[in-house]
Amino acid sequence: MSNLSNEQTERRLDKLNTLKSEGTPVYPERFLTNVELKEAALMKDGAEGIRAAGRITGIRSFSKLLFITISDIQGSLQLLLKKQEIGEGLFNKFEQFFDIGDFIGVEGKMYTTKTGEKTLRIEKYEFLGKALRPLPEKWHGISNIELRYRQRYLDMLMTEETQNRVLARSQMVRSIRRFFEDQDFIEVETPVLQHTSSGALAKPFKTYHNALDTELNLRIAPETYLKRLIVGGYTKIFEVAKCFRNEGVSPQHLQEFTMVEGYAAFWNYEDTMRLMRKMILSVLQNTFNTTTITLKGQSIDFTAEWDVISFRELILKNTGIDIDLFPKVKDLLQETKRRKIELDYQEADSMGRGNFIDFLYKKTCRRLIVKPTFLIQHPIDLSPLARANDEDPSLTDRFQLVVNGAEIINAYSELVDPLEQRKRLEVQALLKSNGDAEAMEMDEDYLKAMEYGMPPISGWGFGVERLLMILTDSESIKDCVFFPLTKKL
The missing domain is CATH 3.30.930.10 (Bira Bifunctional Protein; Domain 2)
Structure with a gap:
């Protein structure tokens, strides 16, 4: 685990080991859901027995309640975890062991907050998976494009x-x-x-x-x-x-x-x-x-x-060259040089006439068509x-x-x-x-x-x-x- 050795990860590993020692399944087999997160906003207030699951992407903590956001690629859902409704033991367990990035399964009923956001009031929850690495805080605006492609899962x-x-x-x-x-x-x-x-x-x-x-x-x-x-x-x-x-x-x-x-x-x-x-x-x-x-x-x-335009008309319009007048590639190549058209001529030298015409079109015409x-x-x-x-x-x-x-x-x-x-x-x-x-x-x-x-x-x-x-x-x-x-x- 040496490649995971940083302070935040060490704390998450400690939580994982404690949960295991207490008999909590930290990577359970399954969790039965009956609603997708993207559908939750359509649920009526008072709807009961709603079961949803997702990755925790936000936690807002108040003295006796927590607002939690869970997400997947298609949507997100706000959850309310209230001490007096869930019980002190489960409330404290969440605060002690859950981190942003972890997975959770919840059951409860829907209501709308004063700010108009559809929210599920948690009556039960299950731990569905511990994230050992914290999600990056400064991912937005990251300038290393290769890193974004290499860790595409984080970019998503x-x-x-x-x-x-x-x-x-x-x-x-x-x-x-x-x-x-x-x-x-x-x-x-x-x-x-x-x-x-x-x-x-x-x-x-x-x-x-x-x-x-x-x-x-x-x-x-x-x-x-x-x-x-x-x-x-x-x-x-x-x-x-x-x-x-x-x-x-x-x-x-x-x-x-x-x-x-x-x-x-x-x-x-x-x-x-x-x-x-x-x-x-x-x-x-x-x-x-x-x-x-x-x-x-x-x-x-x-x-x-x-619009409909011929290959000849397009090249003539943008370069002044009538390709029909140059049936041999060497003559066409010479004409482009005479007109000082900027091309990689070293790359073009080994091309047949067809590939050279395509090369000329791509370098001089294509980008102009919107x-x-x-x-x-x-x-x-x-x-x-x-x-x-x-x-x-x-x-x-x-x-x-x-x-x-x-x-x-x-x-x-x-x-x-x-x-x-x-x-x-x-x-x-x-x-x-x-x-x-x-x-x-x-x-x-x-x-x-x-x-x-x-x-x-x-x-x-x-x-x-x-x-x-x-x-x-x-x-x-x-x-x-x-x-x-x-x-x-």
């Missing part, structure tokens, strides 16, 4: 903003699932361990399977397996999928994140645009009870019409799994939804021609062998599945954390994860 306990955000995350995932189920989509699961890294332009994490004696990748996206399910007869599917991308650290990227991805047979990307608008409005209403939110100081009404905007007509070399446009085969039938400077949804009319898919994957494989770490690998098993035949398909994907970050106007995507990855101490 002590910071209302964090509580609200993680609760919003749970409600958001629930509302997303309900939305797709109501649209007759079936939820499925696909493998995390994969032989190839396909479905996105990203660098994978690698692992090793001892029994099979083979190297595997943690999936960067569930895409190609979800499409195999379309081959297998499914028509409308979605997955809430943990994905892993071995990318650099930034306020908008996570190495481990939750993606929602889905596919609809016989649809095109315009059908999906309509579905995604409906989904975003549903998520806003069900998560935040509004469709108007404040982003970068602007009040944005998501029910208003959303209102919900559909970005369409991506170059085909940026979209190796998307269907080529019938009128202009150099473009794809694809869109991204960009809000508040970030992409929150990516969607396509999918490529279902196995011969064309093979050609594109061969190009990606060549880029990968030439040093583009984010290019896709050849995936013969997926190509074999495609050769059995695919219907027209539209698909989409979005990150739960990214969506929550944007809709809550958070500074960092790490704030939208229960337990963000931190450096090992």
Whole structure:
């Protein structure tokens, strides 16, 4: 117990040992409740036999009574412990042995104080758990962000903003699932361990399977397996999928994140645009009870019409470069240098044309988009799994939804021609062998599945954390994860 050796902890250990010696169960098996703390404020005065439990987060002591606050992630409840009602023995026992941070179970009846606060008058109580460490007094305003992430459980306990955000995350995932189920989509699961890294332009994490004696990748996206399910007869599917991308650290990227991805047979990307608008409005209403939110100081009404702009138009508008005039990446790279556009050119040198165009867009255009905007007509070399446009085969039938400077949804009319898919994957494989770490690998098993035949398909994907970050106007995507990855101490 050397790492617990401080004065406050020593006192708590003494109390714990005394309670044990007296036969009090300090870590009992269970306590039967009949009301959640968040529901307590709705109880009528005089309601009897109310049983509640929670962590003690406040104690106000008077001569013959105590006001106690108990809390959980969803709410809190004020308790009244009165000496003449509970008896001197139990009153003194509480004062002597209970600390802020401990857990307590109570039974009593409801009333409203003179200040209008719903309160439970304790008739019985039980000790439900001793906290050996005191809760931090100066957690609020703590400047060490890494400490907040490392001890996330304390951040949830002590910071209302964090509580609200993680609760919003749970409600958001629930509302997303309900939305797709109501649209007759079936939820499925696909493998995390994969032989190839396909479905996105990203660098994978690698692992090793001892029994099979083979190297595997943690999936960067569930895409190609979800499409195999379309081959297998499914028509409308979605997955809430943990994905892993071995990318650099930034306020908008996570190495481990939750993606929602889905596919609809016989649809095109315009059908999906309509579905995604409906989904975003549903998520806003069900998560935040509004469709108007404040982003970068602007009040944005998501029910208003959303802008639609092409990739070429957006880059031309913000950089003066017409990407159609530069079919070779080296010429496009030279033009950006000529215009003195600030980029990390050392990073850009090994990129294919598609990844460089995406790099240019992200550095010069994306942050300027605040209102919900559909970005369409991506170059085909940026979209190796998307269907080529019938009128202009150099473009794809694809869109991204960009809000508040970030992409929150990516969607396509999918490529279902196995011969064309093979050609594109061969190009990606060549880029990968030439040093583009984010290019896709050849995936013969997926190509074999495609050769059995695919219907027209539209698909989409979005990150739960990214969506929550944007809709809550958070500074960092790490704030939208229960337990963000931190450096090992």
